Amino acid sequence: MENWLPKIGITLPAAAVQVAPETYFDSSHSDFWLEIGFGKGEHLAAQAAAHPEIGMIGSEPFQNGVSGLIDLVDEGGLSNVRLFQDDARLLMDSLPNASIGRAFILFPDPWPKARHHKRRIVSTGNIAVLSRILKDGAELRIGTDHMEYCRWIMAHMLASSDFVWQCDTPADWRNRPDDWPPSRYEIKSQQAGRVSSYLRFIRRPRSL
Ligand SMILES: C[S@@+](CC[C@H](N)C(=O)[O-])C[C@H]1O[C@@H](n2cnc3c(N)ncnc32)[C@H](O)[C@@H]1O
Secondary structure (H helix, E strand, C coil): CCCCHHHEEEECCCCCCCCCHHHHCCCCEEEEEECCCCCCHHHHHHHHHHCCCCEEEECCCCCCHHHHHHHHHHCCCCCEEEEEEECCCHHHHHHCCCCCEEEEEECCCCCCCHHHHCCCCHHHHHHHHHHHHHHEHHHHHEEEHHHHHHHHHHHHHHHHCCCCEECCCHHHHCCCCCCCCCCCHHHHHHHCCCCCCCCCCECCCCCC
């Protein structure tokens, strides 16, 4: 971990300035994708391996998670991963408008008690930030196995005029798309018999 963090860890500038995602990579990439709360990094590493042309940026404050992702980066020889070991909201605030081509929030903590709902990462404020940093037509993917949080996510996302839910049939949210690798949490949840929802939203084009 000590060897890897100086190479792939993101340190934000002290001043509140915006930093283009390409700044964090040594080579050029066609686009930049962001995963919020990558856990131990299985999904992020699988996406990085499947898309070497993409610069994958992940954020996770949990130290064991960061070392899990570093192991996968090392084993897979992945040169297109960068990680921020802190709260994703700090990283998002530092990203320029329309700089991210896809974002993932997979199995976010549901904070089921009403008095903790303000801690939920899917919130009106964070949706507005995602809307700011996502490019026109960018996809936002959110997975959850928590029915009440799923309803909350849908209500908050549908309340935003910046996103369109990608759903024609129930299969669109009941089945994980082939290009959405499973995460550790999802596999554990499936083994425990819980059912997950796979929500995909497109950032509407900004008006001219
Ligand atoms: C239930 S776990 C899911 C982990 C992983 N996405 C998966 O599906 O296996 C939620 C993760 O989100 C992380 N997390 C919570 N709040 C966060 C925040 N503000 N910024 C970044 N990560 C956060 C937690 O540390 C935890 O690892």
